[in-house]
Amino acid sequence: MDIAPLRTSVSGAVLAAEDQGWDAARASHAGTGRPDVIVRVSNLDDVSEAVRFAAASRRPAVVRGGGHSAWSTLDDGVLIDLSALDSVEVVGDPEGGALVRIGGGARWGDVAQVLSEHGVGISSGDTASVGVGGLTLGGGIGWMVRAWGLAADQLVGAQLVTAEGEVVEVTEASHPELLWALRGGGGNFGVVTRFDFRAHDLAAVVWAELGVSGDARPILAALRDVLATAPRELTASYMDVPAMDPSAPAGATISACWAGDDEGALRAALAPLLDLDGVSEREIGVRAYPDILLDAPMPDPDQPLPGFIGGNTLVRKLDDDLIDRFASFRESTPASVIFFRSLGGAFGDVEQDATPFPARDATWFAMAGAFDIPGLVDDAERGRLEGAWAAIEERGQGVYGNFSTTTDPDFAHRMYPATTMARLAAVKATWDPRNLFARNHNVIPA
Missing domain, CATH: 3.40.462.20 (Vanillyl-alcohol Oxidase; Chain A, domain 3)
Structure with missing residues (x-):
């Protein structure tokens, strides 16, 4: 696989097995993976370039946020490391709750610290190093689940890079069915580079x-x-x-x-x-x-x-x-x-x-x-x-x-009722018909 074009088009680091820092870059909380190439993106354009490269080379796109997913430890694929996209921004207090925009590579410990300084919170996971992305896309049971619901229940919008490398803003008004799927349907539909949450007042x-x-x-x-x-x-x-x-x-x-x-x-x-x-x-x-x-x-x-x-x-x-x-x-x-x-x-x-x-x-x-x-x-x-x-x-x-740490491709059928799976498969067919994003609890396109 020729990664020279990727090195040219991406401003972040592009690492192959012969590069210095390779072993450290492929290690995660879930273990050590063996991807074909690692792209440490530095901005939104890098994500698009990495996705397009994966699609053109017919390699699975493997997305890493916090690094706790066992799916990223499998062999092969283009590993898109989002860790640099870790911004946390409290942008206002509309409709009775602060709107918070969080980068797709942020981790909950850092997010909670920033939000605490503003006197607000989001129902997150239990572990500081867990990624916002993986937890939210899978639902997100945390310490405020009875007070506020899942992390996904507080998701009101997202920025997503599609399987075509295009950037879309996802809201209830623009893409309601895609937003529905992102609230617990996993990483099947694209690379979420920004999450928009409704936060809650929380002094302590x-x-x-x-x-x-x-x-x-x-x-x-x-x-x-x-x-x-x-x-x-x-x-x-x-x-x-x-x-x-x-x-x-x-x-x-x-x-x-x-x-x-x-x-x-x-x-x-x-x-x-x-x-x-x-x-x-x-x-x-x-x-x-x-x-x-x-x-x-x-x-x-x-x-x-x-x-x-x-x-x-x-x-x-x-x-x-x-x-x-x-x-x-x-x-x-x-x-x-x-x-x-x-x-x-x-x-x-x-x-x-x-x-x-x-x-x-x-x-x-x-x-x-x-x-x-x-x-x-x-x-x-x-x-x-x-x-x-x-x-x-x-x-x-x-x-x-x-x-679940299983990488069984059929496991998703144990997670969702048949009617939910059918609806997810229809969304998948619209946004990722070739199943580029298959390194997850996978939904097969309808």
Whole structure:
């Protein structure tokens, strides 16, 4: 593949395997990829040139924002690195909420910091290094999901480079069906170089960290009951992890975020939990929103992460039977993790067909999985774990693609109902009929 024309037409860096800095450029939070060429764009024109080059050379266009997507670790393709397009601009306060324009390469930690200085916020992911682009295009479950909904629910416009290399401004007035698809349909429709969000007033948050010990079942049931009637300002999670990752201390914890600075309101909401045996208060206090986002260190390329046996699901009702299945999964395998995040509130206010995101009547997002460690997990154990997870997933109403590391090209059919997939396929046929943007949970053009 002759990349000389690309080097001439692009003002940013164009890197091939023989170039200095190649290994560093192809590393990401998801691992180390092996693309044909990396284009570190510096402006909008660079993105158009890179897309046109990918189309002309019949190579897939691979888009990197934050670098947490496993799709960018696959071989081949033109990797378009958006990291330089990281601007954050608060442009006004129309219609009761600040309009914020964010570059497609920005990461949530930097965005939250800038917005905090303006006294506003957007429902983002939990991790500072996660990209705005990937999280939003996949929906975006974060700490304000019950207060404000998904990140995608706050998206009011976008700037997008099409599969033809053309630039379009996407709004409800100009391209309503494309905007609908961008609110949870993934990176199937072009390269989003700017996201326009409606932000919310947010001076601070109240953050709580509770320690958990003993049987998870009564504590998860109590957490479920608390969130069933809690004000929507409260979003909470439960996580139980093994002693494997220094960034996530071993054991079970409940974390809670209150959208606002009313510590008394959060304490009142959590009081039934704090009264339980096995639950202890570690921290409750007012914090700046950026300070609650996690840091995720880059993985060591010489020590690849183990496989993961399990998955995630969106749950309409977290009943006692389902709680028992999750707790039993965790208890049966020391090297396993379970995780729950409360939904409802503003998340459930959105009509099902208003966005592609599935299961708007879900009240919990839940995940379970075991680490597939060579030498510790044999075929029989692997089969048992797969069966245990399948029994859990069949109780759910959908799958959240952003929490999946699979690169199975058919996985998108597990994420979206048939009617949603058909509508996405029609949008795909309009904007990317040759499926140039296939390195994602892919929607095949109708």
